Amino acid sequence: MPHRLLPQNDQILTVAQMRGGEEVLIAAGASVESLMRIAGLGAAEWVWRVSAGRSVTILCGPGNNGGDGYVIAEVIRERGGQVTVVAPVGPKTDAARDARTRYHGAVLGADAEVHGDVFVDCLYGSGLTRPLSAEDFALLVRLAQAHHHRIALDLPSGVQSDTGMLLNQGLPDYDATLALGAWKFAHFLMPAAATMGALRQVPIGIPAIDRAAVAVAKPRIAAPGADAHKYRRGLLAVVGGAMPGAAVLASLAAQGAGAGYVKLFADSKRNVPADLVVEQGALSDVLADDRNTAILVGPGLGRDAAARERLAVALADPVPAVVDADALILLAPRVLAERSAATVATPHEGELMALERAFDLDGTGSKPARALALAEASGMVVVAKGPDTVIAAPDGRLACAPRASSWLSTAGTGDVLAGCVASRLAAGTEAFAAACEGVWLHGEAARHASPAFTAGQLGQMVPAALAACL
Structure with missing residues (x-):
């Protein structure tokens, strides 16, 4: 999904943090019913726009997500829209029961045969931790298949909010997901993120939560x-x-990506563009330039003894560094022991596992948890890249990148990402922010590129991505 479509409220909350935010609002005088009304009204605006006068079917579950669905249904009914509510069981929370009594239309049971244009999944929300029952799963799939367009409220039913896991296999895909109050981790983490379509957020007044993760936004x-x-x-x-x-x-x-001067330290100038300066000679000599503001080491480095020596020399330079590709396989705690400047690591899944072994980590937990553990153990900012990308800092800061083009799954695009991050670091940006900026530029460059681009063509789009930030 293009980054520019993400709304301004960029915090990403766990289920516990979201509940804490709601409790703050309730302590200040709000009620669960009033918050449900705000969420339902905001979501109804999106559903109304998408439906554009076409029929809407809303599947309401027994909890507060179902209560939101009843609010949406009443708004559409009051506006003269064609809405059908299906509920396999009645509401089981006070707020959901209140919303049900305020809905003045019919409610059909699970055996109803309903077909239409827009389906809204309000069966279960972010608190789900176990798979859907066979009956709920069959009903969800049947209704989803019977409609042309599908919208999930807060999260698709059957998704674990904090990890992005699919609790059932074969869940429907959605055209859009309406996040209530704040982003959840599943909006950004695979495999759930691939099922959600376009992301939109419905604000309900959740305050800023201390140490919350954030969504990477346009810098x-x-x-x-x-x-x-x-x-x-x-x-x-x-x-x-x-x-x-x-x-x-x-x-x-x-x-x-913004650096004023890029020097490549290599053995040969062959096949190098004329506007890229190449320095040859002993690496210890060429890296002695005290004007260096950042180092990038790893792309194409190799894994032999000479590569190990080049990595050690590069990280001996007392400036911020980006470590990528082969250098991540060679990296060991002792190599970082004498560094005082910031270091950014950009591992894919295989390299992340290698780093976890090197730093004696068990590699368990969600991708954000793993990235944070590695950042804390190593002292590096960690960009755990892939179809879902997570950025973690040693001080506990955490960010998740919006979904970018799947055409990025081609050889060499990781080298482009490393160059983007290193350039922002060289320009003087603090390491965690530089990592976030580089990730955003990388995704935006892909949006500007034609499908089936090569890594070289992706790199040519980086200036256009940078221009979008000015």
Whole structure:
């Protein structure tokens, strides 16, 4: 989903944090019923727009998610829309019972044969922790298949909110999901995120929650100052290795992401664009330039003894560093022991597992939990990349990236991501923020690229992504 569609409230809450936020509102004078009314009215606006006069079927469960569904149904009924409510059982919470009494239309049972245009899933919400019963699952699938368009309220039924796990196999896909009050982790984590379609948020006044995770949002990047020059904008040193093409890809992406000067340290200048400076010679000599503001090491590095030496020399430079690809396999705690500058690691799943072994972590838990554990153990900012990308800092900060183009699943795009992050780091951005900015630019560049792009074509779109931030 394009990043620009994410609303302004960017915090991502666990089920417990969401309940805590609601309790704050209730302590300030709100009631569960009033919050349900706000959520239902806000969701009804989206459903009304999507339906555009077409028939709507709402599946209401026994809890408060079902209560929200009754509120939506009454709004549509009052406006003259065609709405049908299906409820396998009656409401079981006080707020849901109140919403049911306020709905003045008919309620059909689970055996009703209903077909229509727009289906709204209000069966279960974010508190679900066990699989749907066989009866609920069959009803959900049957109604979803009987409608042309599908909307999930807060989360699709059958999804675990805090982990993004699918509690049942074969759950429906949705055209849109309306998050109530705040984002949940499942909106960003696979496999659940792939089922949700476009994400929209319905605000209900949830306050800022201490230490909440956030959704990666479009960064605000200023143009260079009137007195800027290439060194003031940041000098990034990219360390090449056995496979020079990967380092070139990373360097070209870095040039487009804002750094003023990108130098590739490699053994050869062959097949390198004319506007990319290549330094040759002993790595210890070329990295002695005290104008370096960041280092990128790993793309195309190799995994032999020479690669280990290049990694050690690169991380000896007392400036922030991005460690990617082969360097992540070679990285060990002792290599980081003497570093005081920030280090950003950008592992995919296999590299994440290798780092967990290196730092004696068991690798259990959700992807955010694993990223946070590695960040704390290693002292690095961790960009756990993939179809879902999570950024974690040693101090506990956590961010999740919105879904980006699935065309990114091609060789070399990780090198482009590393270049984007390193460029923002070289430009002077703090490490966690630089990681978030680089991830956003990477996804936005993919949005600008044509389908089936190569990594080189993706890198060419980075300047357009940067322009969107100015």
